[in-house]
Amino acid sequence: MAEPSELLTAGADVLVAGGGNAALCAAINAARAGARVLVVEAAPKFYRGGNTRHTRNLRCAHDEGNEVLTGPYPEEEFWDDLMRVTGGETDEELARFTIAQSKELWDYMNEQGVRFQPSLGGTLSLGRTNAFFLGGGRAMINALYRTAEALGVRVVYEAEVVDVEIEDGFFLSATVSHGGTRHRIAAKALVAAAGGFEANIEWLTEAWGPEAKNFLIRGTPYNRGSMLRLLLDRGVRPIGDPKQCHAVAIDARAPKFDGGISTRLDCVVFGIVVNRAAERFYDEGEDFWPKRYAIWGRLVAAQPEQIAYAIIDRTSIDKFMPSVFPPIEAASIEELAGRLELDPAALRHTVESFNAAVRPGSFDPAALDDCRTEGLAPEKTHWARPIAEPPFYAYPLRPGITFTYLGVRVNRRAQIVMDDGKPSANMFAAGEIMAGNVLGKGYLAGIGMTIGAVFGRIAGREAGHHVRN
Structure with missing residues (x-):
């Protein structure tokens, strides 16, 4: 070897910079087009794959169900x-293109050795819309690496692009640092698939201010945005707002980096969420959780000290997939407040006011039911039930950043667009580094993997065609 x-x-x-889903799809397609492909991954081999390691599924449009997907998911839906x-904050052309292309991902992933399974219980009710990987994200990324290496793709770990040479929008070379030595690689095409800047706390602080220091990073600590910064500094047109990101409310006891999906909390719709003043601040039952869970990171980020607390009772403790951390439990609301270091009287007032506002209905977690409040600010519009049966439970919440949306602008051929509006002939991008073209704000479960796979395939194909021609 x-x-x-x-x-x-x-x-x-x-040259493919990055080692996750988008990078490997690009490497595979470029190799199949006859190109000699080198992948440089900043992480050690054990941690390869970027945020793909923590994923469970991808969202794909399809016209009918199959052995895994429980029903159709049309493009228009x-x-x-x-x-x-x-x-509406999306490039409609690229977004509709992504959705149309996603219909090919089921077959494509199977061809690369990726296997799927029915959705697990408590996984945001995604069995119809999302295909779940058998063995999770690590198994999925391992399958892509096996396929890539069988095609002759070479991979170097703990290797980071530290400089790029671009002339009039044309990529000439990259400088890669490995083991303290720098190597100049004069490849014929570059695919940038090295993630966002979510693990770069200094950069997050530039955008968010000092509150960013309280953010937790759900994914890899290796996505520091160095490739993105290089490209933006060398005349690539940016896309997206540096404050926009995929941010969910995760267990505040999670590690600073790499906690993954097991730290996400799905209990919000079944109770109330309060801040340090023991006050509610948003409608916990606004919509189905798969369509709203990704707004809660930003909501918590806006609260004092960037922390909040989800409060439920005995009737709801078995309704969601729990965090890897046990809930904080107490026999009374006052005792629970004490354990959370909240004002007991304030929390009791919030809970009693909520309970008094609840209007009876037919509770149904699978539907936008009629269990709601009346005369409350903010109202809870669905799944509202009194928090009255002990024991009472709480989960502390902090913003968990998955990936950032500031990135590079691309076209349908995954070509990177320069500041003058012209696409580069030999620079391509895929994955988080260009996801802001589709995601101006907000998030849909599994769509990050969709964007990465769709544009990874295209970037690799186009890079291979450029080399051949």
């Missing part, structure tokens, strides 16, 4: 769902 230094000095037709969460 060749040493990493030999792989780096051997040259390549296509996918589009409506995307419009609802983004509020």
